[in-house]
Amino acid sequence: QVQLVESGGGLVQAGGSLRLSCAASGRTFSSYDMGWFRQAPGKEREPVAVISWSGLSTYPKDSVKGRFTISRDNAKNTVYLQMNSLKPEDTAVYYCAAGGGFRAVVAGTVAYWGQGTQVTVSS
Numbered sequence: 001q002v003q004l005v006e007s008g009g010g011l012v013q014a015g016g017s018l019r020l021s022c023a024a025s026g027r028t029f030s031s032y033d034m035g036w037f038r039q040a041p042g043k044e045r046e047p048v049a050v051i052s053w054s055g056l057s058t059y060p061k062d063s064v065k066g067r068f069t070i071s072r073d074n075a076k077n078t079v080y081l082q083m084n085s086l087k088p089e090d091t092a093v094y095y096c097a098a099g100g101g102f103r104a105v106v107a108g109t110v111a112y113w114g115q116g117t118q119v120t121v122s123s
Helices: 103-108
Strands: 002-007 009-015 018-024 033-039 046-051 058-060 068-073 078-083 092-099 118-120
Touching: 002 068, 002 092, 009 068, 009 078, 018 033, 018 092, 018 118, 033 068, 033 078, 046 068, 046 103, 058 068
Parallel strands: 009 118
Antiparallel strands: 002 018, 018 078, 033 046, 033 092, 046 058, 068 078, 092 118
């Protein structure tokens, strides 16, 4: 069992930055591929960025390339999403997820979800 708790969301002006954190419980965190997903009102949940268990492989959604960076610290059981140059279209609830299989996580097949944190970008 893995429990995921996100933090770091909030209200920011366009062009600003936020850093999301996801703290995981359990001793098997380092064996999971981790992802950040988001869901805007009226839209489906979509993957934003995924990182492999080792941290050696990452996947960023095309629209966030060059602006968002996913990273992890296995010693702290934490995964991060650094978001720079935020745009109003980045407004959504952001969810942390854990799963087995990098491609599976990218496809949204995950074992555990966090409760989500709201990110609002004003224009």
